[in-house]
Amino acid sequence: MASQLLAPITQITDQRQKTEAYKTALQQILDAGQPEACKEFVSHMLTDEVPLVISRQLLMLFAQGLARLPSATHVAVATAALEKLQPRVVSFEDSVVLLRENLAEQLEKEEEWSKAAQVLSGIDLESSGRALEPSYKLSKNIKIAMLYLEDDDSVNAEMYIKKAASLISACKDEALELQYKTCYARILDAKRRFLEAALRYYELSSVRPSPSCVLQLDESDLETALRSAITCTILAPAGPQRSRMLAALYKDERSSRLGDLYPFLQKVYLERILDRSEVEAFAQGLKPHQVATLGAGGTVLDRAVVQHNLAAASRIYSNIGTDQLGGLLGVSAEAAEAIAADMVGEGRMAGSIDQVDGLIHFGAKQDVEALMRWDENIRGACAKVGELLDTVTALGLVAR
Numbered sequence: 001m002a003s004q005l006l007a008p009i010t011q012i013t014d015q016r017q018k019t020e021a022y023k024t025a026l027q028q029i030l031d032a033g034q035p036e037a038c039k040e041f042v043s044h045m046l047t048d049e050v051p052l053v054i055s056r057q058l059l060m061l062f063a064q065g066l067a068r069l070p071s072a073t074h075v076a077v078a079t080a081a082l083e084k085l086q087p088r089v090v091s092f093e094d095s096v097v098l099l100r101e102n103l104a105e106q107l108e109k110e111e112e113w114s115k116a117a118q119v120l121s122g123i124d125l126e127s128s129g130r131a132l133e134p135s136y137k138l139s140k141n142i143k144i145a146m147l148y149l150e151d152d153d154s155v156n157a158e159m160y161i162k163k164a165a166s167l168i169s170a171c172k173d174e175a176l177e178l179q180y181k182t183c184y185a186r187i188l189d190a191k192r193r194f195l196e197a198a199l200r201y202y203e204l205s206s207v208r209p210s211p212s213c214v215l216q217l218d219e220s221d222l223e224t225a226l227r228s229a230i231t232c233t234i235l236a237p238a239g240p241q242r243s244r245m246l247a248a249l250y251k252d253e254r255s256s257r258l259g260d261l262y263p264f265l266q267k268v269y270l271e272r273i274l275d276r277s278e279v280e281a282f283a284q285g286l287k288p289h290q291v292a293t294l295g296a297g298g299t300v301l302d303r304a305v306v307q308h309n310l311a312a313a314s315r316i317y318s319n320i321g322t323d324q325l326g327g328l329l330g331v332s333a334e335a336a337e338a339i340a341a342d343m344v345g346e347g348r349m350a351g352s353i354d355q356v357d358g359l360i361h362f363g364a365k366q367d368v369e370a371l372m373r374w375d376e377n378i379r380g381a382c383a384k385v386g387e388l389l390d391t392v393t394a395l396g397l398v399a400r
Contacts, residue, residue, distance in 0.1 A: 002029055002040035010049045022058050030065045038077040042084050056092060063098040071106055078103040093130060097123055108147065117147035134170040142179050149183065152289060154190035161187055175215035178207065189228065190289055192300060194236040198245055201229035226254055230265050235290060235300055238307040238343065271312045279305050310340060320360055
């Protein structure tokens, strides 16, 4: 069909008449909605029979009209058209950009997140042939990052959010800045940098965009950000920074309104031992990457709970045997000792480990040493008393 419509047009010598004839043919081809005819039209536009000034105009109209075709046809034809245009992208850059934007939007509707991101990433944002606004470049890099995040591809998402970071200072668009911050927080979360993610989420939970901002946040959005901040803080490795973040969240009056999450936050903040039923209930609200198995075995949550319970135990006991600690944490004595060694070595918990006696002493080093000297002195005094009693007995004297 397409060849029958297009062949006679090549014989027209008047450029204006030829252009109008091609427009009419294109309209008929799009109305018919036949994929092969659409592909033939693109191929014909790229032949030497069509002047470049006409093919540029017609391919732009083609890109605009393609979006109204059925989804399957749109995707198939746009994909084929981009393959044909790629070798000559410099000549048809505007048409290629529009094709990619519309195709990515269609793929996004079909939840083909990574494919949509790949299509958008094909746009040359550093093109010397087009003057691009920083806001346009920024929006595209953020969009690509967010699409990759939908498929839990934090590696590619981070690559594009870093590109966006270099543009954010040159753009004063409040909506884009908000999207950037949200995307960055989600990337930190996905990469299990939980404490950094918590800080970002907590900042977002208090954002109030100006009335002129095209992107507004309602109370549910702010609550979601606060919930994410709490969750990430709980999952973060135990230590002083986590304790400070827990304190800020616990004292925030909004947290107390989260009836399902607040009791768990309260127990974590007060450094109380967490039991299995509470942990399992908390796990129900976690995302897949937050319950993923770590290389050393166990999940992110398991690690966080064990470290928390160890820190909580350090508030209760001055020292504890590794066997007892293992039973308390639900791990072996060797694992309990290794976890304690890591936390002490990284400065996230004060204490020392006596491997000979199988004891873990909690508290600052000087405090532990003082207690050990005290114990030694007590043992020495008891030994002296024992020696004195033995001497008295040997002399036949009665100790009163």
